Amino acid sequence: MRELLRVPVGETVDLSAYDTAATPAGPRDKAAGRAETARMARPLAALQERLWAASTAGDRRRVLLVLQGMDTSGKGGTVKQVTGLFNPSGCRIQAFKAPTPQELAHSFLWRIRKALPRPGEIGVFDRSHYEDVLIARVRGLAPRAEIEDRYARINDFERSLAEDGVTVIKCFLHISYDTQRRRLLKRLDNPDKRWKFDPSDIDERARWPAYQEAYEIALRRCAAPYAPWYLIPADHKWYRDWAVSRLLLEHLRELDPRYPAADFDVEECRARLLKQGDP
């Protein structure tokens, strides 16, 4: 399934050529999609436990899921639904907002490095270092020469992560312009969802073509064999959750982490334990 969603390395990306409501290789409808995603909970948690167990014996491998997409594309929903399939104690989740003054005083990768998963963990980024070539590019938040420089720095950074045992899985949640309007209106119409709405969302939406172009550039320049970008059609939430879960499952199966063997004498421990009398 991975091959179908993977952005080809080194090729131009035309986001308008991708159907945001498509369901490639997916279940046939919402009910089947939700059921299939739920069925992945057990194997995902089992693989996560093995990844964690292996780390206690020195295995440095871990996973980093990077979620990017326009406002309302479902980054938060994906964290809730997909990360919710794992044991929360082995997950390290970070949502990146506009950088603080302290963060701005450092390199754009500084806050990213601090939030990386430790060996054995599943890391999840809701937004990421890609914002520094997305909103930063669209809104001119840094000199153009610096932004141009960042793509190479991102590639170097992600290559070093891969060399250090991090499986980097980058997902662009692709929604249509109409889907965004529908979802923003829903936030306005439901008093319990208004806290998610910010009037500035409408101004950002006015820059839709500039954002799509910034994404196309980022996907083209930073799709790498060691850190692939996946393009997830995300108009259907059930498909989005199924696809991201499935990507994680395929990558974790490929990692095939193993429970470590005991580094102590099992029989001797059993005997000592059975010999212990009343406290």
Next chain:
Amino acid sequence: MRELLRVPVGETVDLSAYDTAATPAGPRDKAAGRAETARMARPLAALQERLWAASTAGDRRRVLLVLQGMDTSGKGGTVKQVTGLFNPSGCRIQAFKAPTPQELAHSFLWRIRKALPRPGEIGVFDRSHYEDVLIARVRGLAPRAEIEDRYARINDFERSLAEDGVTVIKCFLHISYDTQRRRLLKRLDNPDKRWKFDPSDIDERARWPAYQEAYEIALRRCAAPYAPWYLIPADHKWYRDWAVSRLLLEHLRELDPRYPAADFDVEECRARLLKQGDP
């Protein structure tokens, strides 16, 4: 239900007087217990979302669940089962191991403060600052005078948390000596669980009475109205999970967090959104 499990403030605690297999106020059996816990998922997640939403409008309140108990008492299992009922992005989970040299160079509360939940979050500690009056007392890891001093420092610390909007919920997962042996043997017998076993667990087990006494002292000195200790009979995993979930639910209902009202003109935003044409 809270009252039944709450350790009385200022009274002597005799752990041997509590039945570790009891199920006070609980469902009648495992099937009913698991079902009732699952039914709490929806109200817990709904209250958590409201707590988070309120924090975006300046509400500083949050929850800190502290889990303590002997080896195999189910601290990790509780994190998995109970925290798994929440949206993982709003949870901040920290497992405390033996302190690092860097941590030892600071006050024992230093690493605790760094791991506290932020406003709107559900924090979970798997072990905590209580280790500094438990294993530290039993193993003499600090001068006795310093350990005696720590109870008051813990009380001051927890009072300051309460004053800063943190609902502190401390759970002692109480298991029997026999249950611990059974669970340790299970770890030895199952190759996939051996990574959880450490031969030093047997040495710690030999100090069972000293640990029970250290817990009795900690519960007596640090049970406070602003930071209650709850004594959870934990021989039955289903009861343990039900009881901790139920405690969280009762505390969250009492907090009664509210969605913030919109601080912008909803009608004006709706009109602007509908006016936006094609990108």
